[in-house]
Amino acid sequence: MNPIVAKVTNDIIERSKTLRKQYLTDMKKAEEQGPHRGKLSCGNLAHGFAACQPQEKQKLTLMEAANIGIVSSYNDMLSAHQPYEAYPNQIKAAVQEMGSIAQFAGGVPAMCDGVTQGQDGMELSLFSRDNIAQGAAIALSHNMFDAAVYLGICDKIVPGLLIAALRFGHLPSLFVPAGPMPSGITNAEKAAVRQRYAQGQATRDELLEAESSSYHSAGTCTFYGTANSNQLLVEMMGLQLPGSSFVNPDNSLRPALTKYASQLSTKITALGRDYRPLYEIIDERSIVNSIVGLLATGGSTNHTMHIVAYARAAGIIVTWDDFSALSKVVPLMTRIYPNGLADINHFHAAGGMAYLVKQLLKGGLLHEDVNTIVGKGLSHYTKEPFLDGEELVWREGPESSLDEDVIRPIENPFSAEGGLSLLKGNLGRSVIKVSAVKEENRVIEAPAAVFHSQNELAEAIGSGQLKRDCVAVVRFQGPKALGMPELHKLTPFLGNLQDQGYKVALVTDGRMSGASGKVPAAIHLTPEALAGGLIAKIQDGDLVRLDANKGLLSVLISDEELHTRAVATQDLSDSHQGMGRELFSAQRILVSGAEQGACSLFND
Template sequence: MTLNSTIERVTERIIARSEGPRGQYLAQMAAARAKGPARGHLSCSGQAHAYAASGDDKGRLSAGQSGNLGIVTAYNDMLSAHQPFEGYPEIIKAAVREIGGTAQVAGGVPAMCDGVTQGEAGMELSLFSRDVIALSAAVALSHNTFDAAVFLGVCDKIVPGLVIAAQAFGHLPAVFLPAGPMESGLSNDEKAKVRQQFAAGEVGRETLMAAEMAAYHGPGTCTFYGTANTNQMLMEFMGLHLPGASFVSPNTPLRQALTRFGAQKALSLSALGAEYTPTCDILDARAFVNGIVGLNATGGSTNLLIHLVAMARAGGIILDWEDFSDISDVTPLMARVYPNGLADVNHFHAAGGLGYMIGDLLKEGFLHPEVQTVAGQGLEHYTKDPVYADGELSWTQGPAASLNDRILRPSADPFQPTGGLKRMSGSLGTAVMKVSAVAPENRIVEAPARVFSDQASVKAAFKAGELNTDTVVVLRFQGPKANGMPELHSLTPLLSILQGKGHKVALVTDGRMSGASGKVPAAIHVSPEAVDSGPIARVQDGDMIRVDGAAGTLDILAPDVEARADAKPELASAQWGTGRELFAMFRNRVSAATDGASIFGE
């Protein structure tokens, strides 16, 4: 099948735009590669330090004749998605010993949960944690004792941070090993109803707690299609997972077999063997375009507009939100997974999942087929499903048709002809909306603004009955430079209540709303942000705001906006406590959301 002309044009545009930084990056990776296996350059004393506690592996390490695999882990046992990683190091070490290699835990990285910190001060560290993770992983690999690496991470900022680090060490092969989703519990739709009932005062905290515990009930990733599961999708579309690895449940024989094979595969791709496949060769412009196609075809998380930009720049590839918009305009929405529908990722996986989607998108010319992956040359490897039987792991061809067309449809008969994300632009700046979660009749809102500078004030106005009318809630001073760009998902239930009463409601903010963005139209990531003198800093109560998710426009319908002075918030109280004072340098250095909201680069 011929590659879609828009996909081809956008890819060529990215390659041309990135020529200088990409060339410089690849030259750096070639220089690192030319030095050969790193351990051979360490002093005897340095090697002795590195091998002192390695037990029975000490002989192989000191001989320097076998590959050594570095394990970078985001394990902690507070977060369900990362708890399964506890036993991975021993599984990995045993697996690579079988092929004559060794493995060591190079280091750990922090892993925080936006679900825990929603509406709390800790959420203001969340986005910055991505760059902390990249720095931490770089420290872990800086000892230069490894020939390849495996990265253990799942959730919101963890995978993007690990990818940034993997590209800093892009001359090494890297395989990402997921943990998988928890088993389905209370349906996401029922959970959302209870949250709305609690916000409306119809049920108490005991009922809310029971519902939440029934939804989040065991080890594994949350089952709705938020940022964590969008990350997993991307790792398959971009060739860093084993085929079909994303949505296999934790603590199952198949999950363990994939972990073992992934560790062996990573070491087999090192420069010591004949299949050398460094990460820098996998993550080229075509891989990122494939990832953007996957993001739109699945209706994935809005967070990835920020993360993919930052991830790409770590490899010298310059993405622009216009690239996302142009790809979205031609990419069919093939999946309905909560919050875009009632199904969870387990239902999606059972209906044919990523293997079916990749196969269909390849057939219809929406994906670059001849990319390099950890499974080999060509994305067709990712149309296959893993099978574990009689003690052997193998791959078989995935389904040629959807097994449930209420969840998953072919690109020729999609849920909608364009992707799940919409770039917004106009007199209020640039933003994004997750239109796949919003009913078509709710995508256009023109209403008076109510302006706020913090979430607590929005909630107080709701409780006081002040928002019981057609309203565009403008919540500003939530951008990366102001307070770290927290997610504002805790506002979803109350805004949904207002919409349910028949009011036209929308949210406009320079903050984030995450992959859990709900049925209320939300123009998020507004850039320039308020503290950068973006137009959002000059909106006043009563100004008419038009949010048009169909046309992709975001405008303030007031003639004197430019003549107004910027609002000046009181930000001091948001810059200390819960460790926020330690991140002042991040707030001072961070780039705009359109540039990845990162502390790295110029």
């Protein structure tokens, strides 16, 4: 085991002792109840199985058959979730073959940052994670289930489901993916049209054609954003079947994997001899494994908040210092767009998860001795699934990369350090995704150009007002202010400035997500402007220095002047009404800072 990985793990264990002990006590107390519907009164139970068939009612009454709860994020508007329409019936049929029962416990919302990008609805995006966690908890609150199967794939959905699953950690829990859509036009082609449109050189019809050729069928988007980062991390934590994350929806493996996972859920309940509750699978080691996987692949910056939040749900305290320390020893092993030209299908074909896990284990960067849904040891995840006739089998994954432009061996990574860095300075703490930023663009010192919305900045660039070196500061975008919207709309505008030869960077208390690209972006700055962060004191023309190599972010004015400066204010009332935003006022009050997971669910 790499000594830094071991040290970070031990630091997390020590830091979490009290909270983790309470979590385990709570989970064991719930576990001791036995088949949970056995605690229900006759009236409770009658309500719980009133719509079941007579034979199902008999099984549920006798307490001898497992009852599997299905929690789904299905909707048919979003491509990633559309395939889930058929999954509940597939799961029920597979579970019935095992002599058990599955019930659809409840649905949770699934919104898409791609649809709401630059729109008012984006301000509900991050809060939707906590809403999803609460919705899943309500679905499971009937206390009818012996295990749970979760159907979720994209941005806030999987972290939300995982938070809820961990609070019901006495139940065995399996996550079942639906897979990415087949590859469309290249990401480079799509990005080029976006930038030409931002320059006024492409029509809206050309832009829509390019976007439609990229996002063109059922399945997740193929770039390596938050959705595909979710799948990689959940598999690396042992909560999905090995090699199942990136199998396309129309692949014949897909229903076989769903059937296998469904039947496995019946085998690992407390009713049998192979009980595998979630609280015994997710521990400090598996959380560290998820961070290592994120860093090794240059995954979504959103997970600097999501991992903190779902770790907290398991009684585990993670900080950005843990990410920073691990990033120094975890090499960047993949190039997947926006970090390279390949998409997630290319990664899967080049060796995918089996090769990645094998190499990280070889480098001593992962804890192998963890529990997973398929048994003890992460070495299960160096294998990949195949159909042998109609039988689903796992074979050892490739020993070498099938495309070193996409994924490399541990001895020859793309970079000696991971894809994320922590920035610190007089402005506070921030994260930056450096995996797509060229070395010559990782250090910038330039005058600040201050804005209070992404639309203001886009208009300034589009009108030619910012044809100069600058650090664009977009503030009052944090969780307490606006729910921390993603500012990905700015990517082509800032990219155009950079392509014109200007030194440019972004500093914000908002998000840029997994789509953070070639422009250095100090994001998730905390404390945020509305919570007294010094970003609210920056003025136009102040020199700001961003050094991703040394992990520095500061405004270059004296401490005395910074102390005496007035704090800028912003009227946010228009952003708190309409598109349902008025319903989330309590979350804006309760939400924690970005480094604490931007979470409204816990009171500490």
